[in-house]
Amino acid sequence: xxxxxxxxxxxxxxxxxxxxxxxxxxxxxxxxxxxxxxxxxxxxxxxxxxxxxxxxxxxxxxxxxxxxxxxxxxxxxxxxxxxxxxxxxxxxxxxxxxxxxxxxxxxxxxxxxxxxxxxxxxxxxxxxxxxxxxxxxxxxxxxxxxxxxxxxxxxxxxxxxxxxxxxx
Amino acid sequence: xxxxxxxxxxxxxxxxxxxxxxxxxxxxxxxxxxxxxxxxxxxxxxxxxxxxxxxxxxxxxxxxxxxxxxxxxxxxxxxxxxxxxxxxxxxxxxxxxxxxxxxxxxxxxxxxxxxxxxxxxxxxxxxxxxxxxxxxxxxxxxxxxxxxxxxxxxxxxxxxxxxxxxxxxxxxxxxxxxxxxxxxxxxxxxxxxxxxxxxxxxxxxxxxxxxxxxxxxxxxxxxxxxxxxxxxxxxxxxxxxxxxxxxxxxxxxxxxxxxxxxxxxxxxxxxxxxxxxxxxxxxxxxxxxxxxxxxxxxxxxxxxxxxxxxxxxxxxxxxxxxxxxxxxxxxxxxxxxxxxxxxxxxxxxxxxxxxxxxxxxxxxxxxxxxxxxxxxxxxxxxxxxxxxxxxxxxxxxxxxxxxxxxxxxxxxxxxxxxxxxxxxxxxxxxxxxxxxxxxxxxxxxxxxxxxxxxxxxxxxxxxxxxxxxxxxxxxxxxxxxxxxxxxxxxxxxxxxxxxxxxxxxxxxxxxxxxxx
Numbered sequence: 001x002x003x004x005x006x007x008x009x010x011x012x013x014x015x016x017x018x019x020x021x022x023x024x025x026x027x028x029x030x031x032x033x034x035x036x037x038x039x040x041x042x043x044x045x046x047x048x049x050x051x052x053x054x055x056x057x058x059x060x061x062x063x064x065x066x067x068x069x070x071x072x073x074x075x076x077x078x079x080x081x082x083x084x085x086x087x088x089x090x091x092x093x094x095x096x097x098x099x100x101x102x103x104x105x106x107x108x109x110x111x112x113x114x115x116x117x118x119x120x121x122x123x124x125x126x127x128x129x130x131x132x133x134x135x136x137x138x139x140x141x142x143x144x145x146x147x148x149x150x151x152x153x154x155x156x157x158x159x160x161x162x163x164x165x166x167x168x
Numbered sequence: 169x170x171x172x173x174x175x176x177x178x179x180x181x182x183x184x185x186x187x188x189x190x191x192x193x194x195x196x197x198x199x200x201x202x203x204x205x206x207x208x209x210x211x212x213x214x215x216x217x218x219x220x221x222x223x224x225x226x227x228x229x230x231x232x233x234x235x236x237x238x239x240x241x242x243x244x245x246x247x248x249x250x251x252x253x254x255x256x257x258x259x260x261x262x263x264x265x266x267x268x269x270x271x272x273x274x275x276x277x278x279x280x281x282x283x284x285x286x287x288x289x290x291x292x293x294x295x296x297x298x299x300x301x302x303x304x305x306x307x308x309x310x311x312x313x314x315x316x317x318x319x320x321x322x323x324x325x326x327x328x329x330x331x332x333x334x335x336x337x338x339x340x341x342x343x344x345x346x347x348x349x350x351x352x353x354x355x356x357x358x359x360x361x362x363x364x365x366x367x368x369x370x371x372x373x374x375x376x377x378x379x380x381x382x383x384x385x386x387x388x389x390x391x392x393x394x395x396x397x398x399x400x401x402x403x404x405x406x407x408x409x410x411x412x413x414x415x416x417x418x419x420x421x422x423x424x425x426x427x428x429x430x431x432x433x434x435x436x437x438x439x440x441x442x443x444x445x446x447x448x449x450x451x452x453x454x455x456x457x458x459x460x461x462x463x464x465x466x467x468x469x470x471x472x473x474x475x476x477x478x479x480x481x482x483x484x485x486x487x488x489x490x491x492x493x494x495x496x497x498x499x500x501x502x503x504x505x506x507x508x509x510x511x512x513x514x515x516x517x518x519x520x521x522x523x524x525x526x527x528x529x530x531x532x533x534x535x536x537x538x539x540x541x542x543x544x545x546x547x548x549x550x551x552x553x554x555x556x557x558x559x560x561x562x563x564x565x566x567x568x569x570x571x572x573x574x575x576x577x578x579x580x581x582x583x584x585x586x587x588x589x590x591x592x593x594x595x596x597x598x599x600x601x602x603x604x605x606x607x608x609x610x611x612x613x614x615x616x617x618x619x620x621x622x623x624x625x626x627x628x629x630x631x632x633x634x635x636x637x638x639x640x641x642x643x644x645x646x647x648x649x650x651x652x653x654x655x656x657x658x659x660x661x662x663x664x665x666x667x668x669x670x671x672x673x674x675x676x677x678x679x680x681x682x683x684x
Binding site: 006009010013017020024027031032034039040041042043044045046047048049051052053055056059060062063066087088089091092094095096098099100102103104107108116119120123124127128147151155159163164165166167168 | 219220221222223337340341344345347348351355357358360362363386389390393394395396556558559561562563565566567569570573574577579582583585586590598599615616619620621623624627628
């Protein structure tokens with residue numbers, strides 16, 4: 001076990017995993033034993049989750065010990081600014097917001113074809129807008145709208161008519 | 169054996185009808201395209217296709233899924249060669265030599281070698297599938313609750329070890345997290361709803377397909393959008409048809425990689441990517457041209473592609489005989505088979521003896537299809553890679569939303585996809601492998617039921633878990649896998665081994681190794 005070179009992330013993860021393992025252990029101990037039903041005590045529902053919670057706790061403790069030995073508890077002085085404000089992080093945040101907004105906010109609320117059209121067109125426009133020169137932006141808008149229409153129409157037709165799948 | 173061969177021939181004859189051949193053609197081609205596109209993996213392709221083929225007849229649906237699987241694992245080599253981005257994780261080793269070849273203006277040659285390697289790898293894997301699966305299925309009949317319990321534990325441990333080479337701890341954490349998540353929902357003995365917090369949606373637990381689409385689809389979209397844009401090699405196409413000499417020259421490497429790939433595929437939850445890496449490493453160690461590895465070695469490329477493609481049929485062996493997936497896409501195939509009323513597992517040779525030979529025939533058709541498409545239509549396929557991610561990812565995400573919803577029609581499954589996708593992305597950023605997590609979700613119910621059934625049978629006595637012969641073997645393998653991944657233990661064992669060997673033999677052994 002050589003270990004990864006990210007002791008800070010490992011330190012935080014180990015704490016999260018310890019909380020997860022402890023909560024799982026507590027919930028497993030709280031599970032009914034069905035004594036009144038006279039069932040075999042070795043088949044009670046909490047036994048395996050309890051053992052798994054224990055294993056999770058042990059693994060998290062090893063991760064914690066390893067990260068502490070590599071000073072993973074020391075924060076500050078890191079390149080966290082680049083991590084949070086870098087181009088990759090911005091693209092990630094925008095992609096995450098758009099996808100979640102589509103899946104949770106639009107699908108099932110408005111017709112599927114409309115939700116899909118809006119999502120596809122918006123995704124393309126938002127990401128490609130800064131990459132295209134001002135003079136050529138009308139082409140971008142037109143092509144994004146066309147792709148939105150095509151994707152929503154093809155998906156609806158292929159899934160519903162050809163494969164008989166119910167769409168959300 | 170003869171009976172199985174008879175089933176195989178009759179299955180091939182049955183599949184030689186136009187409608188099945190059309191399915192083989194479009195599913196393989198779509199698989200290649202899905203494999204090529206970064207952001208769309210084989211797992212995602214098979215999961216999506218499972219929803220599309222849900223209402224089809226079982227044999228047509230399963231042949232489509234197998235063609236998609238084999239096609240996608242091969243297709244990933246294209247983007248590895250031309251973009252230096254593996255289209256699927258299985259093609260990471262392909263990029264090491266494939267991309268340098270493309271940079272030298274030999275992209276066509278690299279694609280031809282990758283195609284041939286993939287074809288030969290699939291065929292070698294298929295032969296082992298045909299030979300081993302029936303034998304293993306018969307042997308698996310001896311497995312009881314105790315053996316299945318250890319098999320589940322061993323699967324998680326070995327998958328954690330091999331998918332996180334330098335940090336098995338993270339592999340095990342991912343695996344046990346998967347097992348823990350599998351505990352959510354009604355358990356299989358008393359139908360008690362565990363960790364449901366009063367939610368009726370959680371009673372049925374986390375579906376495998378929504379979880380996989382999240383971990384391999386949504387997480388992949390986030391990863392692709394997070395990374396910088398990839399540049400495609402321009403000098404794309406010289407001749408794709410490989411020289412016979414390039415193949416015959418490396419017959420040893422091909423055979424070795426095929427065998428290694430298949431056996432890595434058989435190991436639960438390890439899969440094609442590790443098959444490729446191990447084959448590549450073995451080829452490098454044995455090669456006379458090892459200095460060329462990483463700089464555009466034909467042998468290295470051949471080893472990687474043969475290894476990953478052989479792992480696909482290899483991963484089907486435990487699916488069919490033990491109902492335990494050898495890889496993430498194989499886990500979806502397992503779920504799809506169950507959806508279509510096939511019961512993979514130890515009883516398969518008794519309940520449906522023709523099924524394994526049918527799957528072998530399906531793999532053969534898929535292998536022939538990748539060879540034909542790979543060598544015949546290169547230019548249009550290469551154009552697919554020019555589609556910018558900003559245009560492709562929204563389409564992939566639309567499919568990620570439809571896929572999980574289509575089978576159960578529950579909006580909850582879309583939430584599960586989003587949750588697993590976010591979790592998968594975060595874990596991946598911290599170098600946690602996804603395969604043990606997925607395997608944990610599949611093995612959770614098996615581990616749970618086997619352990620409690622075993623304890624009930626013995627009245628709480630743990631002895632049979634350790635003393636029944638097969639249990640003892642799997643238990644020992646599990647403990648050894650854990651111990652050997654701890655550096656200090658490995659070094660101590662190495663030292664102890666050295667002390668046991670007389671100094672004279674040690675010296676000659678060392679000299680022999682140096683000459684190798």
